[in-house]
Amino acid sequence: MWEILSYNYFQNALMGSILAGVGLGIVGVWVVLLRIPFVGVAISHAAFAGSVIGLLFGVDPVLMAIVFSLLASILIGPIAEKSGLEANVIIGIIFSLVLGVAFLGLGLITGPKTEAFNLIWGSILTLSRINIYLNAGITFLVILFLLFFGKEIKAVFYNREVAASCGIPEKFIFFSLLFLSGFVICLNLNTIGGILIFSLLINPPSAARILTHSLSKMYMLSILFGIVACLSGLFFSYVFSVPAGATIIIVSSLIFIITLASRGRNGS
Amino acid sequence: MIKIQKVSLSFSGKEVLSEVSLDIKKQDFVAIIGPNGAGKTSLLKIINGLLIPDTGKIGVFDLDPVRNGLAVRRRIGFIFQNEFITKNVPLSVKDVVSVGRIGVKGLFKNLDKKDFESVRNAMDEVGIKDLEDRPAGFLSGGEQRKVSIARELARDVEILLLDEILMNLDPASQMEINNLITHIYKRHKLTIVFVTHLLRYLPEGINRVVALKDGKVFSDFSGLDFNSKDLSRLYDVDEENLKKYVGNFKL
Numbered sequence: 001m002w003e004i005l006s007y008n009y010f011q012n013a014l015m016g017s018i019l020a021g022v023g024l025g026i027v028g029v030w031v032v033l034l035r036i037p038f039v040g041v042a043i044s045h046a047a048f049a050g051s052v053i054g055l056l057f058g059v060d061p062v063l064m065a066i067v068f069s070l071l072a073s074i075l076i077g078p079i080a081e082k083s084g085l086e087a088n089v090i091i092g093i094i095f096s097l098v099l100g101v102a103f104l105g106l107g108l109i110t111g112p113k114t115e116a117f118n119l120i121w122g123s124i125l126t127l128s129r130i131n132i133y134l135n136a137g138i139t140f141l142v143i144l145f146l147l148f149f150g151k152e153i154k155a156v157f158y159n160r161e162v163a164a165s166c167g168i169p170e171k172f173i174f175f176s177l178l179f180l181s182g183f184v185i186c187l188n189l190n191t192i193g194g195i196l197i198f199s200l201l202i203n204p205p206s207a208a209r210i211l212t213h214s215l216s217k218m219y220m221l222s223i224l225f226g227i228v229a230c231l232s233g234l235f236f237s238y239v240f241s242v243p244a245g246a247t248i249i250i251v252s253s254l255i256f257i258i259t260l261a262s263r264g265r266n267g268s
Numbered sequence: 269m270i271k272i273q274k275v276s277l278s279f280s281g282k283e284v285l286s287e288v289s290l291d292i293k294k295q296d297f298v299a300i301i302g303p304n305g306a307g308k309t310s311l312l313k314i315i316n317g318l319l320i321p322d323t324g325k326i327g328v329f330d331l332d333p334v335r336n337g338l339a340v341r342r343r344i345g346f347i348f349q350n351e352f353i354t355k356n357v358p359l360s361v362k363d364v365v366s367v368g369r370i371g372v373k374g375l376f377k378n379l380d381k382k383d384f385e386s387v388r389n390a391m392d393e394v395g396i397k398d399l400e401d402r403p404a405g406f407l408s409g410g411e412q413r414k415v416s417i418a419r420e421l422a423r424d425v426e427i428l429l430l431d432e433i434l435m436n437l438d439p440a441s442q443m444e445i446n447n448l449i450t451h452i453y454k455r456h457k458l459t460i461v462f463v464t465h466l467l468r469y470l471p472e473g474i475n476r477v478v479a480l481k482d483g484k485v486f487s488d489f490s491g492l493d494f495n496s497k498d499l500s501r502l503y504d505v506d507e508e509n510l511k512k513y514v515g516n517f518k519l
Contacts, residue, residue, distance in 0.1 A: 167342035167371030213403040
């Protein structure tokens, strides 16, 4: 069984799993505490729309997926600010728009569409070294942002208006959190897929929140649960020859269910 | 300390403030009253630069809050009317009070010993020292208000803007918070602007009452000049009926 570790594709999958656990574990805390969980769905579908448009116009679909999802994550904050609407509402508007663009593009493409659908389903066992480097880069960036702006992020979680009134540049922090979340989600689409990523984004931080009232412990537990879900999902997928993405999601959901069951009647 | 000159503000074509002028001096303890929608909260947000007026001039510490927003906000405390802490966010009481020091400290610097001393002193003064490790979202309404007050005290601000901070509190908590505000006013010699609807429960020490109506300054009285006749005109309610509701109002 251990010989599997000597294969390049499995080493990539292992590294991709750990990076996804760390990156999504951190930004998962952000989206859960900012109460914008559907940002994952909107960004992944923006990537899908981008790849469809790429296929349609003969441009690299992966590049277009990155461009579209980054554009979506950059736009959410400023549009919410300008319109005075909740970020969740803007996420809904962007989600429906990119879905419309994707379906229009699918209708117009005459050739194969597999590359676009790969982003929706994900394929951790086909990750390339470039994928790993990109994921490592964005994970490093997220950790740096957390280290440099941890105290300001905490204030934004507490209350954006209070943070602004305390002289904290809350718009910069809030917009950066949205942008980095979008970036991490986009680069992890190959690992886990656009539909399934939602679960890995929400389950680990939610399970962590159940177990602790401390923000720093929530980050650590969320990262731990993310890594455990990815690695054990990968292991079960290998042992039972079942799809890795789906297994990862089932494990992350089980982690949430177990922590929920461990919670006392009054939330103790 | 706060100079507001002919300030007007509109939202979606509706004028919220209309040529409001006010001069608030150092250590003034001003109550701002008026009907709902009179522009009280907007006025507070203009003072600390969270809202930008359409016309008019505003100066706080001789600075323009529109151009020097961060610098002005770092010296002004603000407690909002709806800032109760949600259970969703895993922050302790100490974490929340520390938020007050974050803006003072600025970017790229961690809170140090001196900051945590300010946090501890503020919690001590407000009487929440024994709650410091409790999850803030699980406190009662009165305790949460004290946490907000401690947060602003920890910042060493010079002006305190309080927007209906007695809302949703029981009478005992309202009394306690009022006494706390009076204590803070006397001890720290702050300039306080206190927006309220609870005319029976004004904190001791208020030396001026500014009434806003339809976005304009309706009246600006000092000390004992303001009475129930003025109130009935302010709220467009019969004086006798108003007396039954707010008592024989006199500062």
